[in-house]
Amino acid sequence: MLTLTCPYCGVTVEETELYPGGEAHLKRFGPGSTDAEFESYMFARKNPKGVHFERWRHAYGCGKWFLAARDTVTWEVFGTYSAQTPEPPAALVATIKQKRPGWEGWK
Numbered sequence: 001m002l003t004l005t006c007p008y009c010g011v012t013v014e015e016t017e018l019y020p021g022g023e024a025h026l027k028r029f030g031p032g033s034t035d036a037e038f039e040s041y042m043f044a045r046k047n048p049k050g051v052h053f054e055r056w057r058h059a060y061g062c063g064k065w066f067l068a069a070r071d072t073v074t075w076e077v078f079g080t081y082s083a084q085t086p087e088p089p090a091a092l093v094a095t096i097k098q099k100r101p102g103w104e105g106w107k
C-alpha cells in the first residue's frame with residue numbers, strides 16, 4: 001500500500017486517507033493561448049513508468065493539498081512537499097537523480 005507523509009501535519013498515512021489529484025506542476029494556459037496549448041493543459045497528462053510528481057489531498061486529516069514525488073513502478077516515495085511550490089525542491093530533485101541516474105528530469 002502506498003504511504004505518504006503529509007508535509008503540513010507530519011503524519012505518515014496510507015493512501016486510503018488521501019485523495020488523488022493527478023499530475024503536479026501543470027502549466028496553466030488561459031486567454032491568449034493557442035488551442036493546442038489549452039488542449040494540452042486540459043487533457044494531456046504524463047503517465048511515466050518511473051518518477052512521477054503527483055497532487056494528493058490529506059482528505060481524512062488536515063484537508064490540505066500537497067505534492068509527492070514517487071516511482072510508479074516500485075512505489076518508492078522520494079518525498080512530499082507543499083502544494084504552493086511551483087517546482088520540485090532542488091534537494092528532492094538531487095535525491096531522485098542520485099537514486100535514478102537515468103532520470104531525465106521533471107519537465
Ligand SMILES: [Zn+2]
Nearest residue numbers: 006009058062
Ligand atoms: Zn495533513
